[in-house]
Amino acid sequence: MGKSSLSAVALCCCLTSRNYLRILPLPTYNEYSLHCVAVVVIRCRRLFARLDARRCLKDIEPRVFPDNGGPDHGEVVEVYGAEGTGKTELLYHLLCRCVLPKETGGLEVDVVFVDTDYSLDMSRLVSILDSLSTCSTSAGSDEAVLRSCLSRLLVVHCSSSSQLLLTLHFLETTLSSRPSVALLLIDSISAFYWSDSSEGGASLSKREEKLSKCSELLGRLLRDYRITIFASCRTIRRSSSGSSSCVEMDRPYLCRPWQCLVTHRLLCSKREADTEQMRHPVFSIHTSSSSWTGTRGSRTSFFKVTDGGVEFL
Amino acid sequence: MVILRVGMCPGLDEDLLGNLRAADVRTVEDLISSDTEELARKCSVSYKALLAIRRVLLAQHAAFPVSGADLYEELLSSTAILSTGNPSLDKLLDSGLYTGEITELSGGPASGKSQVCFGVAVHISHHLKQTVVYVDTTGGLTASRLLQMLRTETSNTDEQMEALQRIHIFHLFDIYAVLDCLYGLCSGGLQQVCVGGGSVKAVIVDSVSALITPLLGGKQSEGMSLMTQVAGVLKTMAKDFNVAALVTNHVSRSGNGEVQPGLGVSWSHVPRTRILLERVESAAASVSHSSLRSATLIKSSRQVPQAAQTVVKTYC
Numbered sequence: 001m002g003k004s005s006l007s008a009v010a011l012c013c014c015l016t017s018r019n020y021l022r023i024l025p026l027p028t029y030n031e032y033s034l035h036c037v038a039v040v041v042i043r044c045r046r047l048f049a050r051l052d053a054r055r056c057l058k059d060i061e062p063r064v065f066p067d068n069g070g071p072d073h074g075e076v077v078e079v080y081g082a083e084g085t086g087k088t089e090l091l092y093h094l095l096c097r098c099v100l101p102k103e104t105g106g107l108e109v110d111v112v113f114v115d116t117d118y119s120l121d122m123s124r125l126v127s128i129l130d131s132l133s134t135c136s137t138s139a140g141s142d143e144a145v146l147r148s149c150l151s152r153l154l155v156v157h158c159s160s161s162s163q164l165l166l167t168l169h170f171l172e173t174t175l176s177s178r179p180s181v182a183l184l185l186i187d188s189i190s191a192f193y194w195s196d197s198s199e200g201g202a203s204l205s206k207r208e209e210k211l212s213k214c215s216e217l218l219g220r221l222l223r224d225y226r227i228t229i230f231a232s233c234r235t236i237r238r239s240s241s242g243s244s245s246c247v248e249m250d251r252p253y254l255c256r257p258w259q260c261l262v263t264h265r266l267l268c269s270k271r272e273a274d275t276e277q278m279r280h281p282v283f284s285i286h287t288s289s290s291s292w293t294g295t296r297g298s299r300t301s302f303f304k305v306t307d308g309g310v311e312f313l
Numbered sequence: 314m315v316i317l318r319v320g321m322c323p324g325l326d327e328d329l330l331g332n333l334r335a336a337d338v339r340t341v342e343d344l345i346s347s348d349t350e351e352l353a354r355k356c357s358v359s360y361k362a363l364l365a366i367r368r369v370l371l372a373q374h375a376a377f378p379v380s381g382a383d384l385y386e387e388l389l390s391s392t393a394i395l396s397t398g399n400p401s402l403d404k405l406l407d408s409g410l411y412t413g414e415i416t417e418l419s420g421g422p423a424s425g426k427s428q429v430c431f432g433v434a435v436h437i438s439h440h441l442k443q444t445v446v447y448v449d450t451t452g453g454l455t456a457s458r459l460l461q462m463l464r465t466e467t468s469n470t471d472e473q474m475e476a477l478q479r480i481h482i483f484h485l486f487d488i489y490a491v492l493d494c495l496y497g498l499c500s501g502g503l504q505q506v507c508v509g510g511g512s513v514k515a516v517i518v519d520s521v522s523a524l525i526t527p528l529l530g531g532k533q534s535e536g537m538s539l540m541t542q543v544a545g546v547l548k549t550m551a552k553d554f555n556v557a558a559l560v561t562n563h564v565s566r567s568g569n570g571e572v573q574p575g576l577g578v579s580w581s582h583v584p585r586t587r588i589l590l591e592r593v594e595s596a597a598a599s600v601s602h603s604s605l606r607s608a609t610l611i612k613s614s615r616q617v618p619q620a621a622q623t624v625v626k627t628y629c
Binding site: 082084088099112117118119121122126146149150151152153155156158163165166169174192194195197199234235236 | 315340345374
């Protein structure tokens, strides 16, 4: 922009008080300077979005993250696990903690839920919300609390990786207009892995192109709007009987740009069930957090799934 | 991937399209992800016009956010639970098949998967008076078997015929034909099918593993991609049109001899509810065709997976 941006800034300042606009000579008021004003206005909006305090999710769930290691502004949490290891339950639990009002121990922030698998089970979510909100307050009008919680949730369904990319671009306007949005939840980030792989053919960069673009965009959104991202990622290989393959199975397989974004990795697994535990299997989460300076620590926690959601042990 | 074309949105004319191509912008994604300011300079088009085009394209192609409260409202007004006609199976499934979800029956050969599917189809068409779409990929479905089942329900031939008319059968034997059919159903086919009153409430695919298994294996990822496509279209159909999807799957044995549903890890995430059907090997199996099968709930988001076995009686 350079010089033109300077004049645009000047003009922009003029626009703030109406009187000056009339005094301006006509030639200044041409189309190009108007573009610049638009650009500056957009930049300003981004700047304000950056400056205003979005709620930090550091204390979203102290029982999962290591001490003082909760997800900060601009950090990415990846929940990784096979089918039936409690990923969805854990995500719903974290989601409920976000949308619940402060008086019931929630964070009272808005959440955007990007559903790439058509997997969002609203009835399950509602029953978890119900049990979390009723157990901590005796106050009536549960229905009203529930509605207000649900209105803090925005859901988008995506059916292909290109739609995901476009939708993330589209969500930028949502993020800038709603400063109360603090969490972007993607379930799951690995949904289009196979279709992308097949479309990309033999070249690795082509295969990973879409997700790389999404990751770059997410990186920018994280920086500009200081949100936090939670994403689930599914295993794609079954562990065979050998013990060495376990490492193989848990190895991240999504593209590099995404791996670089991830700061917290939650590995979900199911503990070997005894016969008595058959009905209530115990799930474990191994959390490892990293940052620029290296690892920040790790933690393992266990939980059971009950009708009312996750119950930590 | 959507290729940019003339007339996609106002302002996107031949000249601009040529300029965009020259700047290596061919698809909607390219246009959206590139820096609008820079692109405007490169293509000598006004920033404002390009921004307007970008905005229109985004609105056209991006998914629109819906409030959770609205989704809940919709859920309350539209979800139905379809009884399978078998009390013990209904109990396992928390009173039946839920619309908007995929339910899977897995089991080995002769474990009664298809028989359960027939039973569900007959029950929904006869008792609930709703239309059923049945995609048969193995050739195992015959009208005479359905009629035989209907005869045990009613002796009125008119009612039997009506019920049979509400079951729409597609015999399709490869994945491309099935994908074609499912996409067709999604884009208006579902409304066309239900001529005789009652909307389509269930789509049954028996079996989904017969379609996909031949494509898996090897180093190619095409089979996996087609599998995710089938899963995607089934899920979309279930959610958007509020139908219950019922699919059948085979089983395989893991390294330590444990029975597990087929089609691998990537498919295992797809069904919301999964039931494992097995033959009951009882000592009293002196009758050569034992009609007892055990059903075990092995995946559910509503109920604790039940190890308790119930008995499914297939109609023999």
